[in-house]
Amino acid sequence: MSQLQESSYQNNHDQGETIKREVRKYLHFWYWFLISVVLTFIGAFIYLRYTPKVYKASAKIKILNKTKGLELPSSAFVFNRSNINLENEIEILKSYRIIENVVDRLDLTMRYYEEGNVLTTEIYKLPFNIVKTIGNDSIYISSSYKIVVNPNAFEVISSRTGKSLNFPGFDTTKTSHNLPFELSLNSVNPINNFVGKTYIVSLSSIAAVTNGLKGLIEVGVLGANSDLLQLNFKSQSKSKNERVLNTLIDVFNQDGINDRQDVSRRTIDFIDERFTKLAKELDSIEVGIKDYKQNNNFINIESDAELGMSQRTLSEEELFALDSQLMITEGLRESVEKPNSISDLLPANIGLDNSSINGLIDNYNSLVFERDNLKRSAGENNPNVLQLESKIRDVKSNVFASIDSYAKQLKTSKAQLIKKNRKFSSQVYSLPAKEKAIVDITRQREIKQSLYLFLLQKREEAAINLAITEPSIKVVEYAISGGSPIFPNSRSIYLMALLSGLLIPFGVLYVIQLLNTKVKGREDLLERNPKIPIVGEIPKVKSDQLIFKNPEDNSVQAEAFRILSSNVDYILPIKQKDNGRIIFCTSTIKGEGKTYVSINLSLSLSSINRKVLLIGADLRNPQIHTHISEEKHKPGLSNYLHDVNYDWRDALIKGFEKHPNHDIILSGSIPPNPAHLLTNGRFEKLLEEAREEYDYIVVDTAPTILVTDTMLISKLADATIYLVRANYTEKNLLNYSKDLNESGKLKNIAYVLNSVDTNKSYGYGYNYGYNYGYGSKE
Template sequence: MNVDTRLVKEKEENLDVKKILFKYLSYWKLYCICIVLALLGAFLFFRYATTLYKIHAQVLIAQNQANSTTSSFLQSSMMEDFSGLFNMTNSVNDELAILQTRDLLEKVVKDLNLNVIYQQSGVINTKEIYQRSPFEVSYIPDSDSVLTAMFSITFPKDANYQTYEIESKISDSDFHAKSKFNDTLITPVGKICITKTGKPFENLDYSFVIASPDEVIENLIKNLSLAIPDKETDVITLDFVTNIPLKGETILRKLIDVYLNRNLNEKYSISDSALSFINSRITLVAEDLNNIEGDIQNFKQSNNLTDISEQSKQLVASSSSYLDKQNEVEVQLNVVETMLKYIQDEKNNHRPVPALLNADPIFLALVDKYNTALVQRDRLVLTIQENNPIIQNADEQISNLRSDIIKSLQSQEKVLLMSKKQLSYENSQFSSLIKSVPAQERRYVNLSRERDVKQALYLYLLQKKEEIAITKASNIPSASVIAKPKSEYEPYFPSKLLTLAIALLLGVGIPTGIVMVTQLLNTRVETREDIEENTATPIIAEISHSDQPEVMLTDKESRSVVSEQFRLIRTKMEFLVPAKKCPKILITSFMPSEGKSFIAANLAHIYALAGKKVLLMELDLRKPKLSKILKMPNNTGFTKYVVHQKNSPLDYIQQVGDSSVYLMGSGPIPPNPAELLINPIVTTLFSELEQHFDLIIMDSPPVSAVADARILMRFSDINFYIVRQKHSYKNSLKATDELIKTENLSNLYIVVNDVRKGTAYGYGYGYGYGYGYGYGYSSSK
């Protein structure tokens, strides 16, 4: 593509954009009205729409992963979280589900008394007042199901705000009462007591709504959104939408507090269960230890023993290693029996099992799984019913784990019994050596051995009790707030930028849509493009709109737009029929009232101004109009000449004023106009008229109604097809192509009439302009 071609193409593309632009700019008044209305609507929307804010908060979930191979039941470190002692882990998704539970939101609503909403009436709408109400309502419902009720309350000025009047419409019944502050008032929905808060009363109408807690909870759920923003982190974000930032921050803060307290109470429950078990065991062991020590005391007193012989010391020293082993086995066996008795007790089915035995890692793993399963079941019960298959599956899993623990304990018991038996045999060997020792010393050794076993167990339980107590005291929630609830500074809704953008979009889009629909449904000729798209017939001229169409606009001194446009037609005619002595112009259209007579009269006058002798022939024999425009009588003319065929045709022609324009009127309306036009005398008539005039202009009927115009076209040199803007139909333009095809015309041209200034006809290219010629005269027509 060369440079010239590219420049031409770019010029055409720019021209199309201008066409589209001017096409819509012709409706600028509609655009201005719509934009002003849209901006006014946006202003009213800003003024009276409920402003919404977003409240944000973030909670970090601590993942506690205890070492499964640890040999300790309780970690001795005070900073260790208690959930780590039971080898539990916190899932972020589980904590997210807990935060969304209805129980937490129900406690938030109850603690903050959110089902009582205080309102203040404004000029147009009612606004909620949070923590600014001069009164407070305490409410006790009369049933579990609370109906939402709205109460309006007024305070008589002369009572110094000591009394109030309250009224409401509940269940299609009116309620009205007068009362004093701090008095209990019985209403159809329950008992209420209104007290002062100490905040000042304003001269405004107040009201309050007692809403159903379920409705308030549903509203909280709808406006609350929780999410895990990143899978790589353990952070939960909480967003809450509200029209009162302070209220939203308070709700989120309370929700987080309730969640953290629930988490902490869960840990306290596990600690309390373990402490209760250990305390019961300490009591039993202490009783046994006291009994043994009493037996030793009685034994010494009854046998008058103050010291043990050297032989007994040596014997005890020799068997010390075996005694230590036996003591250890006795302790472990006692623990196993205690655990077995505890786990087999049906009362402890849903209580955590403390892993008091540390030697068997398999047993520790089973206890860890069992405790974890119990905690998970408790969490499931918060959201679903116990008869749910998920709960039943969890119960079955817990039962299986419990059976495995019992089997493990029974297996350990057997092993310890065998060890005990073996150690007893070895100790019996030493017992044979003690036969020579006095019976009293032998009895003392047995009592001491039993005392050591009980004492070791007692000290062990005391140690674990202290560790659990220390851990309980140092318990902290497994979540922490890393971003406190805070409202955004700018409101979330309505967005000024977005609302203005929508308003402008509507202000431009609505009129654009109206214009597009109007043009889509419009069947009339509006623009030059409408003509060019519906016919290939060329346009020879456009005539602008005139407010006085029947007044001649082509005076000699006229410099109006219309005058110049008719002069342009005269100039173009010199190129269309340059060598013709007396050109004949036929003017027709598709339908009446398109301006044929107006064009014919003014075209004749513009030729007369150039010194031409012009004949106007009024050949619309059915509805003649040219005579009325020229204000000439029509009692003689074409029909009389053709019917009578007497005298010269010049006898039927009248001069228009003192100009060189002449008129052959239509004459009386005949019953058969078409037959008159095909009369051979008509040919003779045109031949004779050509000898006397420089130009003949024929005003013919519309081509859609009758065949008269088609008959006359055989006499014409140029045919003008009149199209009137906003009046002619687009489909009528196809008649020009038909005329060219059927009549074999090559001299048919379109003249566009009544082109209005400011319309999109020519998209601003030279239409509706005015001239000034230096003579003190200008026209804007």
């Protein structure tokens, strides 16, 4: 395998170990994850149990094209696309005017709720009769009333005043009150089924309900190339959802029908006005004929004028048609010239034989409809509304100009026809003047009669169009509610509960570990100081099991110190003579367990039949005496160092009965100048003499960062055991031990990690009980 492949393999291996180690950290707290998941699931169940269910109803409609008449094919026709502006229709559907009509039809200003122990749910109607006694316009502020169904009466409580009213016999009509509604029983639901229940009646102003309903109704195009609209509505009542959408569809459809019926109504009104004038004119002509005949003794036309009259007949028929068109034109001109607003519609299809004028009138009415619909949804000051009003004025001006031009054309044609008719008139010039006058009067009567019949026909056509106006929409699908609620979604809630149950403890643990600057395991030591070996990990034990008193002990603690003693042998230099070897135990600060490890390491070495001497060299803060129940000031090392006549063998004590090969020299009395005593040469002499008698000399020294005592004697050690305590020593303090190693101030340093939680084995993933088959004694 090449060096590059080995490096790649090592990196992948390290990454895998890192991932396993991180996962193992969190798996140790599996019970917190389990408790968190259980609690979040309970919370999700309670939330679903007491959260109001919201249902959704949907309906689909198609807007029908309102264009009438023949049109040239447009691009929309060629590509089979609707020319309906669906955005405008959506705005009209959601306009305040339409929604207010829905609210008024369904009487939504009064809503009903059923009060439960925890949850209050909206219902569509009460299980008994309720009749509102005030109009929607009389509701100015919101109010609510509690209706408690007692065994023999209704109890109504006003939320605003807190006043309670009782109505015996479940009938409010028999008692005087000022409630805005009346209550009574119905024959469908027995009152016993509702005794003890509480219902709430809420009244709101029509403006508030309309604005609220307007925000809840959703209207959108069904697809990118579709001309269908989908209507959605959500509430706690399926029945309410369907009734609101279906009523909205009906109101919108009727609104479109009413718009198109306005043209027919305007046409009928115009013809009715013309009828009144024609009736008066016909009556005047009839009276004139009668008076003329009576005054001139006129009976019939002379036979010799028949030929001339037949020639004039054709000419007069043409003149009659021109007069009819001219009268209709003049009537239409009067309608256009009336000082009315641009919102008034113009009469259409009244028999005018001019396609240009008829087209302009249809265009004018279409613009009026479009402007009115946009004004309802967007307001009067909308730029599109103002633009449409400008177009309407222009079209109306064109209509007036076209009528004026057509009238001039008719008058010109009439003048030409009269001129032509004079040629025929010369043929009958011999007719009596009175006969000629009666013929003129009769012709005027016939014109008026024909026009009267023509307008009567058009009025009937307009009345028929008014009666059979086609709908403005096609209902593709009436409102249908879904079977299950859309909120809350139980599947999503439980999934979120599961994720929350896992993420919450993970986040807490992550933050705790992120903020924890203590040394947690051997990884922290290897990361900071990879050059310093780790010779042991001492498990965390109970306070009554600190000392390795029994050489035959098989506890986790005993096995850990046996491993430590074996590993220490590997870092000690090879013996040159048959002399003992010196092991210093030190730490950065106090409390990291150097005395504890010193005692137990010496006992572990003694348990394998080695002669061991334990020296308490921490002259400032001695602690060995606390573990063997000796006096603090018992003569020891300080006495030997101070008194040249004192023999160190006189300070030897046996601290543990089952360890006959184990001797202890305590620190002795605390001196004022420990550093001076340790460097006066007697401590070095002591170690040299002890080497001759003992296999191992374990020295408990002072912390390195606090005093210089250990530095002064560090050269005397064969190996230095440097204590680091898990979850106690700050990681930054490891830099100090690194500096001591790199500078050579301490000889042959090796780490011992103390107080490792055997259940949090971040190193190899095995605790001592598993490795060696021994369980900890508790």
